[in-house]
Amino acid sequence: MSAAGNASPVPASDVAVRVWTMITAGLDEDAVTPWAAVLDAAERARAARFVFAHSRITFIAAHALARAALAEAAGASPGAFSFAAGAHGKPEAQLDGRPAGLAFNLSHTKGLVGVAVAAIPGLPLGFDLEPIDRRAPMEVARRYFTASEIAWLDRLPETARAEGFFRLWTLKEAFIKATGKGLTQDLSSFWFRVDPPEIRFAPELPERPQDWGFAQRIVHRGFLAAIGLRGQGAGIDATWCELDPAGFDPAAGLDW
Numbered sequence: 001m002s003a004a005g006n007a008s009p010v011p012a013s014d015v016a017v018r019v020w021t022m023i024t025a026g027l028d029e030d031a032v033t034p035w036a037a038v039l040d041a042a043e044r045a046r047a048a049r050f051v052f053a054h055s056r057i058t059f060i061a062a063h064a065l066a067r068a069a070l071a072e073a074a075g076a077s078p079g080a081f082s083f084a085a086g087a088h089g090k091p092e093a094q095l096d097g098r099p100a101g102l103a104f105n106l107s108h109t110k111g112l113v114g115v116a117v118a119a120i121p122g123l124p125l126g127f128d129l130e131p132i133d134r135r136a137p138m139e140v141a142r143r144y145f146t147a148s149e150i151a152w153l154d155r156l157p158e159t160a161r162a163e164g165f166f167r168l169w170t171l172k173e174a175f176i177k178a179t180g181k182g183l184t185q186d187l188s189s190f191w192f193r194v195d196p197p198e199i200r201f202a203p204e205l206p207e208r209p210q211d212w213g214f215a216q217r218i219v220h221r222g223f224l225a226a227i228g229l230r231g232q233g234a235g236i237d238a239t240w241c242e243l244d245p246a247g248f249d250p251a252a253g254l255d256w
């Protein structure tokens with residue numbers, strides 16, 4: 001049994017992961033209000049608690065997109081899902097009060113929301129998005145990254161450092177979101193090589209690199225996206241779909 005709590009890893013090369021991303025920059029409350037119709041009462045209550053409109057807009061967009069992606073994968077309606085939180089808050093999708101048989105993970109960042117979905121029940125799947133049009137916060141790297149990751153970043157030319165930082169950051173987030181442990185996971189117990197993405201574990205973490213697959217790409221020209229999943233073999237069969245919010249209607253289904 002691994003730290004992730006799954007008896008045997010699924011073959012990652014057989015795992016089809018669909019990733020949907022959608023720009024939210026420029027959206028206003030009027031644009032997202034109709035999308036909120038697919039959310040449940042708990043989500044609408046969470047949305048209402050945000051003080052800032054941009055946070056509310058992002059939340060509604062992310063959750064409507066996640067529901068539309070789950071609906072597309074399950075052949076159900078977006079409003080049919082409910083969500084149960086795991087030990088550290090990772091949501092699991094349910095239909096009629098039972099696990100929906102889908103793995104998913106959503107991410108929201110300034111200007112973009114996204115979700116990764118795989119039709120494998122219980123698959124540890126993590127997904128993260130970050131904008132890259134900013135300086136690399138090297139003080140954060142020096143605090144949270146391992147010595148080999150910091151050395152790799154230091155060797156990069158200045159012009160490549162921000163992208164390098166966010167490559168590492170999104171991969172690390174994809175891992176801690178896949179396990180569901182979030183920041184309760186010791187960040188010094190694993191590290192990455194970036195190209196191609198590969199994970200390594202400290203001896204105290206009972207995981208094997210060959211059980212983990214990662215994929216990463218730049219989406220919408222200015223954001224890094226990373227997927228991580230626990231499955232045998234390194235490959236992920238990922239389909240990346242960049243959506244235009246102007247044509248998005250969660251109730252109408254997703255075209256790709």
Ligand SMILES: CC(C)(COP(=O)(O)OP(=O)(O)OC[C@H]1O[C@@H](n2cnc3c(N)ncnc32)[C@H](O)[C@@H]1OP(=O)(O)O)[C@@H](O)C(=O)NCCC(=O)NCCS
Nearest residue numbers: 088089090091106107108128144172173177180181182183
């Ligand atoms: C939840 C967490 C794992 C990711 O948060 P984040 O990167 O700030 O936010 P994201 O938008 O990518 O992901 C948030 C979504 O992940 C899901 N989520 C919540 N808890 C989760 C968990 N334990 N594991 C996986 N997914 C989780 C939820 O759907 C959440 O969205 P919601 O609150 O609207 O439902 C958080 O614990 C975290 O890591 N926060 C700080 C970031 C950081 O310092 N990272 C260090 C990396 S080196």
